[in-house]
Amino acid sequence: AQKVTQAQTEISVVEKEDVTLDCVYETRDTTYYLFWYKQPPSGELVFLIRRNSFDEQNEISGRYSWNFQKSTSSFNFTITASQVVDSAVYFCALSKGAAGNKLTFGGGTRVLVKP
Amino acid sequence: NAGVTQTPKFQVLKTGQSMTLQCAQDMNHEYMSWYRQDPGMGLRLIHYSVGAGITDQGEVPNGYNVSRSTTEDFPLRLLSAAPSQTSVYFCASSYSTSGYSYEQYFGPGTRLTVT
Numbered sequence: 001a002q003k004v005t006q007a008q009t010e011i012s013v014v015e016k017e018d019v020t021l022d023c024v025y026e027t028r029d030t031t032y033y034l035f036w037y038k039q040p041p042s043g044e045l046v047f048l049i050r051r052n053s054f055d056e057q058n059e060i061s062g063r064y065s066w067n068f069q070k071s072t073s074s075f076n077f078t079i080t081a082s083q084v085v086d087s088a089v090y091f092c093a094l095s096k097g098a099a100g101n102k103l104t105f106g107g108g109t110r111v112l113v114k115p
Numbered sequence: 116n117a118g119v120t121q122t123p124k125f126q127v128l129k130t131g132q133s134m135t136l137q138c139a140q141d142m143n144h145e146y147m148s149w150y151r152q153d154p155g156m157g158l159r160l161i162h163y164s165v166g167a168g169i170t171d172q173g174e175v176p177n178g179y180n181v182s183r184s185t186t187e188d189f190p191l192r193l194l195s196a197a198p199s200q201t202s203v204y205f206c207a208s209s210y211s212t213s214g215y216s217y218e219q220y221f222g223p224g225t226r227l228t229v230t
Contacts, residue, residue, distance in 0.1 A: 033216055045221040091157055101146035101209050105157030
């Protein structure tokens, strides 16, 4: 069975601090995809990034960066120089196999950025 | 494109009533899925479809039915509502090309309360 664990339930930071969200996953599939989604207070789900199991290259996009390490089954997410608008719940998700339509979500990490 | 649309946005049901949550997408995506999100938790997969006429169960299918007669529509039916089905329901769609899967696009959600 697949499992995604986000051990941090809530993180509170002051604006401009960096924040790293941890994600650890379990799967028996050799081909899979990992995702991060953001859920702001308005409730919609916003896609942030997708990684497939064959691509361990880390990525930076603006103030966001991701660290995928297959050896430790982790896919961590860092927000650099956090802003109040980053306040949201962030979900890590794992697809079953190669199809990206069957996601297993972690429990989410609530990030609160204070001015 | 409207993306993924869901109706209604809010619904209150009495125990034992039935209803259908509507979901439509105009992106010609082959994959569609239904998830539920309970307070403080991540999303859990209810049912999914890989194309018109093809559906399958996810992690928490009991009490729900789906059908997919067209590519665009994927309604979720609650057969006999129970208080345990109080949740926010999200519909999502996605596609793949040459074996590579892309991220799921989520609808705005339907907040359902069963009394």
